[in-house]
Amino acid sequence: MKPLVKSLALLAALAAGAQVFASDTKPKVALVMKSLANEFFQTMEEGAKAHQKQHAAEYDLIANGIKDETDTAAQIKIIQQMIAEKVDAIVLAPADSKALVPVVKQAVDKGVLVVNIDNKLDDGALKEKGLTVPFVGPDNRKGAKLVGDYLAKQLKAGDKVGILEGVSTTFNAQQRTAGFQDAMKTVGAVVVGVQSGQWEMEKGNTVASAMLREHPDLKALLCGNDNMALGAVAAVKTAGKTGQVKVVGYDNIDAVKPLLAEGKLLATADQYAAKQAVFGIEIAVKAVKAKTPQNKMPGAIETTVDLVTK
Amino acid sequence: MPLFHGESLGKTYITPVLSHVSLELNEGEVLALTGENGAGKSTLTKLIAGLVHPTEGRMHLHERPYAPASRHEAEKLGVRMVLQELGLIPTLTVAENLMLGRMPSRLGFIRRSEMNRRATEQMAVIGLEGIDPRTPVGKLGVGHQQMVEIARNLVGDCRLLILDEPTAMLTSREIDHLFTQILALKRAGVGIIYISHRLDELQQIADRVMVLRDGRHIDTKPMADVVQNDIVRLMVGHDVSEERKRPIHETGPVALEVRGLGRGKVVRDVSFTMHAGEILGLAGLVGAGRTELLRLIYGADAKDTGEIHLEGSETPARIASPMAAVRKGIGLVTEDRKSQGLLLPLAIRINATLANIKAVSRQGWLRPAVERGQVGKLNEALGVKSHSIDQPAAELSGGNQQKVVFARWLHRDCKVLLLDEPTRGVDIGARADIYDQLEKLADAGKAMLMVSSDLRELMQVCDRIAVMSAGRLVRIFKRGEWTQQALLEAAFSGYLATQAPAQ
Amino acid sequence: MEDVSTSTPSTSFAGSLRGTLGNYAALLAALVMMVALFSYLSQYFFSANTFLTIANDIPAIVATSVGMTFVLIIAGIDLSVGSVMALSAAVAGIAMLQWHWSLAMAVLLAMGVGTVTGFLNGAISVAWRLPSFIVTLGMLEVARGAAYIATDSRTQYIGDAISWLSNPVLFGLSPSFLIAILIVVAAQLVLTRSVFGRQMIGIGTNEEAMRLAGVDPRPVKILVFAIAGLLAGLAGIIQASRLEAADPNAGIGTELVVIASVVIGGTSLMGGRGSVINTFFGVLIISVLEAGLAQIGASEPTKRIITGCVIIVAVILDMYRERRRSRRA
Incomplete structure (x- = not known):
């Protein structure tokens, strides 16, 4: 039976290009994320699993993550395993926007549909390989600007602010910094420094402390994620400047809720981690069912980002 | 035309350890170099072998200026030194060690059979054809390792050979082979500098003898013109009576009894009794199982059979580890004091109180003043030559290092002391101190089991001598019953019935 | 440096003071030079504010480094300290948030x-005679995984309840800094003045010789690792108190920072030689460097390159110092 299925699959693939042989069973979808140690992806995974339970009849889900944010090699390995596992579609949050492109190409060549979420694959690299991969996700730059604009209402021209960036090599970190800068430019505030807090609380704390010492008249710290914002809030407190220096973050994780309530954190952005994966999965499942080939899939589907101040 | 010529050589670290020493060595000559520990023998030869650089003086080899920057450079010029510390790599085989740096190879791959064949030839030269060249060096006993080390230095071009205490660990059979080889080298025109404390050996093979004391050249004489006592007088600056007669004295009650002790084929069914106040010698060839027997008694290795009884008790003592042995009043002076005895970089003070730290501490905290007092006394009693008790053990000469190990067990005040080659690499003056100490310990009622490859030494200090051969204890001689001949016959007896020892 | 193995204590007080200062002079000079350099490069670096922040920043690293110094002295290594910090902080955080334990109880739990x-x-x-490198590498993963499970991979915000340890109490210094200083002093005393310290140094120098001298190395080694763990646990809660939150990702890579500090302080990776006081200087050098570089706004790659160079240069200098000293002895 098995060899027969295999040869049929091969025939089908040969006949219909990248067409997938999957019509008579439930589609199998792989969700490949970054670090499951990161609350954001934890939430994403839970959202995806909850969605699958509700739609158990429609598709099967295999969720996977890597050990830390930057372990690109491990993520590539997972995708290769998923190809070997003969999944019908992969929903991917790439650890690196360029390094993952070749393995995405492998997947597409094997007839697996790929949907990109969270961190956008590099356009240039995709074009070079002749790939179209739909990106389902928020516009981080827009989201950061939303947070920045809210902060700007409490600033005036000439005020000094600092930015804590995530891992500088990632697209999201760059986009969020750009969004913060857009907002600061509008109000005329001076960005005195952009330093990396590596997405981490401790690093964020160290860098924020140094900025506060070097610029005693700093008015605000704009943080690329909430973990760094937690570190920054602690630094502000240590410096005895609670209330004088405003802090904003990004991601709306559970741990910042009390800080928002106490006013120690002014604002953050929620880009609905749980929903992002679900959107990606829904698009993938639809495409598999409709037998849409990879290159006929839509280019980008933007998801919502909301400002959170309480 | 001398082969080698050194002119007012000197070496100063903080204080001078060698000054204004001149020497000449002719082709085909054996120059004996002797002196007490710390006299500067090792430093002088290390200068020649390129291990240490002189701070004064000049050297010439074949009438050309000679200033080796390293041991490697000296070796390229044919100057080689067999060090007291073994320079072998224990995990490599005998053949690999012998051929290190000149392994026969084809296209970068070692020609193993060729290498082993050459190694076998090389070992045969010094009478060790019985050793399989594929044996890892670490599996050999120290005596055999010493022979491999010597064999290694005879590979390739050798014009000046320095031997530093080469016979310290060898049996007389092996020594004979070595001497035959030295004579062959002499005939080939190789100049040899031979360091030894064993004056009888020097008389056997040396052409001239050079005596150093406190880093200075005392005298150089043709060997034929001197008798042993002259040399000793030159070395220490005064007379030392070599022939000590230990008084026969009453021994006390049984301190330790061993019944049927065994481990594999190394130690087989050994039984004997030791009394308080007695020095029991343990003679035998290298590999006869002497060190192994001490380690069994000490709990450092696990025994397969047998019992150990302490102080006449009928219940066997449970000695499963050295910790248990020490708790029960047994101490061990190891054969290899550098790797097993001492904490080399640490102070004399720390080394001496290791086994009895309770005596210098209160509730887990050290009492430095008490420690200084106790170690100071021990050092004085043993005559340890050092700047202070804070000097690292590594900086002491071999004899003084051994005294520090002794100090540790005097400090512990144990009832039974196991001594493995306690005078190995120790000069005559320091040896006399150690013999004195052994007698004092015996007088104080301690039981001692002393392994030594030097039969004369055993005959000099022991009350009884037990002889091991091929893992068995073959006979125990009482004082007065033994002769060198009888002891040797006993040592070989275990091998005669079956086969000769690995040789 | 205060070298417990071979220093020659002078009898007079002045002499011993001179000896002690001499031991620390090189590291102190390096520290002063760094402070001077950053004061020149940055307008606000040379201020009480900076030094107080650094002082209140380092207690966690100091505590962990003291433990690591002990471990390196017995010729071991502990790679798990960062994960153990995160795990103990996580467990303490859960205890405070969900079981409503007091801070004191949570501190005890973390330790x-x-x-x-x-x-x-x-x-x-x-027990299995395994290299501690492998065992603690395993524990690094186990403790990290356990920290994720304990917190459900979510940062636990604890808030003011835990911040007491890091709030200034005395001349702007926090209780955790005072605790860290206490740990350094106590550990140095243990190392130089106690039987346990002597046994640690002996085991690191030559374990077989210690065994043959009748000293059982096993309980000493286990105790050393337990102390390192205890201090890492304490460090975890100090860290959590400073940030008012327990982050399961806290302390990733901390083991390397800690090992660097200890080695800069002249402790040998081969065992048998080390000093807790010098480790403290090592921590100061690393954290002044980190604070200074952040304050002059150095970019991330620059920071890494400079930190790496400082580590290597410091160890090379220590090696020369050690050689000169042993020649003098």
């Missing part, structure tokens, strides 16, 4: 968790 992991590190490597 208990640390001690247990350290004990396991020691006991496993002793």
Whole structure:
């Protein structure tokens, strides 16, 4: 039976290009994320699993993550395993926007549909390989600007602010910094420094402390994620400047809720981690069912980002 | 035309350890170099072998200026030194060690059979054809390792050979082979500098003898013109009576009894009794199982059979580890004091109180003043030559290092002391101190089991001598019953019935 | 440096003071030079504010480094400290948030968790004679995983309840800084003045010789790892108190910072030689460097390159100092 299925699959693939042989069973979808140690992806995974339970009849889900944010090699390995596992579609949050492109190409060549979420694959690299991969996700730059604009209402021209960036090599970190800068430019505030807090609380704390010492008249710290914002809030407190220096973050994780309530954190952005994966999965499942080939899939589907101040 | 010529050589670290020493060595000559520990023998030869650089003086080899920057450079010029510390790599085989740096190879791959064949030839030269060249060096006993080390230095071009205490660990059979080889080298025109404390050996093979004391050249004489006592007088600056007669004295009650002790084929069914106040010698060839027997008694290795009884008790003592042995009043002076005895970089003070730290501490905290007092006394009693008790053990000469190990067990005040080659690499003056100490310990009622490859030494200090051969204890001689001949016959007896020892 | 192995204590007080200062002079000079350099490069670096921030920043690293110094002295290594910090902070955070424990109880719990992991590190490597490198590498993963499970991979915000340890109480210094200083002093005393310290140094120098001298190395080694674990546990809660939150990702890579500090302080990776006071200087050098570079706004790659160079240069200098000293002895 098995060899027969295999040869049929091969025939089908040969006949219909990248067409997938999957019509008579439930589609199998792989969700490949970054670090499951990161609350954001934890939430994403839970959202995806909850969605699958509700739609158990429609598709099967295999969720996977890597050990830390930057372990690109491990993520590539997972995708290769998923190809070997003969999944019908992969929903991917790439650890690196360029390094993952070749393995995405492998997947597409094997007839697996790929949907990109969270961190956008590099356009240039995709074009070079002749790939179209739909990106389902928020516009981080827009989201950061939303947070920045809210902060700007409490600033005036000439005020000094600092930015804590995530891992500088990632697209999201760059986009969020750009969004913060857009907002600061509008109000005329001076960005005195952009330093990396590596997405981490401790690093964020160290860098924020140094900025506060070097610029005693700093008015605000704009943080690329909430973990760094937690570190920054602690630094502000240590410096005895609670209330004088405003802090904003990004991601709306559970741990910042009390800080928002106490006013120690002014604002953050929620880009609905749980929903992002679900959107990606829904698009993938639809495409598999409709037998849409990879290159006929839509280019980008933007998801919502909301400002959170309480 | 001398082969080698050194002119007012000197070496100063903080204080001078060698000054204004001149020497000449002719082709085909054996120059004996002797002196007490710390006299500067090792430093002088290390200068020649390129291990240490002189701070004064000049050297010439074949009438050309000679200033080796390293041991490697000296070796390229044919100057080689067999060090007291073994320079072998224990995990490599005998053949690999012998051929290190000149392994026969084809296209970068070692020609193993060729290498082993050459190694076998090389070992045969010094009478060790019985050793399989594929044996890892670490599996050999120290005596055999010493022979491999010597064999290694005879590979390739050798014009000046320095031997530093080469016979310290060898049996007389092996020594004979070595001497035959030295004579062959002499005939080939190789100049040899031979360091030894064993004056009888020097008389056997040396052409001239050079005596150093406190880093200075005392005298150089043709060997034929001197008798042993002259040399000793030159070395220490005064007379030392070599022939000590230990008084026969009453021994006390049984301190330790061993019944049927065994481990594999190394130690087989050994039984004997030791009394308080007695020095029991343990003679035998290298590999006869002497060190192994001490380690069994000490709990450092696990025994397969047998019992150990302490102080006449009928219940066997449970000695499963050295910790248990020490708790029960047994101490061990190891054969290899550098790797097993001492904490080399640490102070004399720390080394001496290791086994009895309770005596210098209160509730887990050290009492430095008490420690200084106790170690100071021990050092004085043993005559340890050092700047202070804070000097690292590594900086002491071999004899003084051994005294520090002794100090540790005097400090512990144990009832039974196991001594493995306690005078190995120790000069005559320091040896006399150690013999004195052994007698004092015996007088104080301690039981001692002393392994030594030097039969004369055993005959000099022991009350009884037990002889091991091929893992068995073959006979125990009482004082007065033994002769060198009888002891040797006993040592070989275990091998005669079956086969000769690995040789 | 205060070298417990071979220093020659002078009898007079002045002499011993001179000896002590001489031991620390090189590291102190390096520290002063760095402070001078950053004061020149940055407008606000040379201020009480900067030094107080650094002082209140380092207690966690100091505590962990003291433990690591002990471990390196017995010729071991503990790679699990960063994960153990995160795990004990996580457990303490859960205890405070969900079980409503008091801070004191949570501190005890964190230290208990640390001690247990350290004990396991020691006991496993002793029982099966495994290199501590492997055992603690395993524990690094186990403790990190356990921290994720304990917190459900979510940062736990604890808030003011835990911040007491890091709030200034005395001349702007926090209780955790005072605790860290206490730990340094106590550990140095243990190392130089206690039987346990002497046994640690002996085991690191030559374990076989210690065994043959009748000293059982096993309990000493297990205790050393347990102490390292306890201090990592304490460090975890100090860290959590400073940030008012327990982050399961806290302390990733901390083991490397800690090892660097200890080695800069002249402790040998081969065992047998080390000093807690010098480790403290090592921590100061690393954290002044980190604070200074951040304050002059150096970019991330620059920071890494400079930090790396400082580590290597410091160790090379220490090697020369050690050689000169042993020649003098």
